[in-house]
Amino acid sequence: MVDVAFPPNRVAGAGGTRKRSSLRTALKRKSTTAFLMTLPLILLIVILVIYPAFFSLHLATLNKSMQRFVGLGNFEFLFKRDTFWLVVKQSCIFALTAVFFKALIGFIVAHFVHNIPAKGQRKWRGMLLVPWVIPPAMSTLAWLWLFDPSYSAFNYTLSFFGVGPIPWTGDAAWARFSVILVNIWVGAPFFMIMYLAALKSVPDQLYEAAAIDGANWWQRIWYVTLPMMRNIIAITTLFSLIVTFANFDIVRILTAGGPLDHTHIFATWAFRVGIEGSDVPLGASVSLFMLPILAIAAIFILRDINKRGNEA
């Protein structure tokens, strides 16, 4: 269909010399134009994403002054340090707990929004999405101020209930709780919006059929809602797992990894080692530990895309 428009151009091109015409026809060809249109995108990805990704593999095998090849020396060094294992543990605790609660809260809130009359939904959705809109660096500052040890608004309020001053960012366990809480606050609206979109796409007839069969609310969720939302739950969880594992802003601003490195996750520790400690190769080695989760995500997504291709 599309090629119909092009023969005139080819005829015009044939008028010139042999060499020029072949160049001109090449330029007129659809695939050449398409390739030129995607060229900036390809260059951007190759130069600024793929090359640095492989460069960081290379960096990880160099010594601190980047003049000597040390093979796996950086990793050997990391494995012997307690701080590294602390970071691994905290990254896993942080990402898994935060994603679980983000998904749970998102699911619950999406149901509440879906429950109320359609007229008021927009207003509630608007308010609930605000945490996602504010730049995380700015909102984390507000949390830092809410958590402040001496003038803390939280501790002031809790003192009325007889709960003693809580060292929100000063004590290891509380600091871990605080960074997770802020992460949940920032990320839950994303889940809420995704689940709300998914809930709206579940046909009402399914719920009616379930109601006629005598299903209670729990059975309706378990046998109708969850299976219908399986795909969207999987993909949002995967997304969020990657983003949470790679989080930087919240931990950096709220605790900067303290107290005693107990809240460091891969990204903040890589920054501490690589930029502040100016040992770039060691920092690159640390950040490479985010790759496994990425690889798992890539496999799942590729499988999903292939499956879709077969269905179509």
Place this chain on the structure above:
Amino acid sequence: MSTATIDKAAPTRKVKYGSMSRDRTWALRWSYFFLALFAMFSLLPPLYMLITSLKSSAEISAATNPWWVFHPTLSNYIEILTSNQFLRFFWNSAMVSIFVVTITMLISVPAAFALARMRFWGSATLATGVFLTYLIPETLLFLPLFKMFAAFGEFTGIPLINRWYVLLIVYPTLTVPFCTWIMIGYFASIPKELDEAAVIDGASWFQTLTRIFIPVAFPGIIAATIFAFTVSWAQFLYPLVFTTSIDQLVLPVGIITTLIKGDVFNWGQIMTGALLGAAPPLIIYAFLMDYYIAGLTAGATKG
């Protein structure tokens, strides 16, 4: 919906219907109650920013109720908005974001058009690749990029580290893959008949793009623009790594590095700065919420 069906099926069982509707009312009340609770949780930090920004330093350090402003003052706003430093950060942020949005759209719209409509060798693989690139976090790339830019500066004599324009090079890596991805979705949903009609009328590919695709997929373009702007306005790691001089900083990094001096926190000013820094995305969101949400959901549901 379900109550209506039951009503029709069993019009005589009034009692049953009544209890269903009472259940429904209670469910509704509980929904509103929990929604109010969650909304309070969501809006607490921004509200607290606002409360603190209206207080004087004396009131902040006094042992009064922190949730209320007893002597509202605009002194923090006046101080922040007349400080050249803050205006400089704001200006840097605005400039970087606007340039990045332009660059992003110039790269991603033609690329998405080509990937959605003009099949060529490797186009399907490239589309998948774009999506996978979006998943690579910036925290994995900042160290190699730092070394690359330093080496580039030594090699060519063009300094990239500690210049605001380095951000124009790195931000597109965060925005372009996602914007391309959602634009592919929007372009693919345009019926083929439209561009076939255009080609029959003698339109070139460029004309098909500018006359047909961009106007029809305009909501998608707005959504992508908003996304690119929000990301480049909020980005924190790259400016923290690549820029250090006061006059090169963007807003988030500027507020954190200059207003926090050692252990002295001037909370009134920090909260004012944070609120002003959060204002542009919030204002855009207030007016274009539906596009914002469309962009957010398009990225994942079409994945």
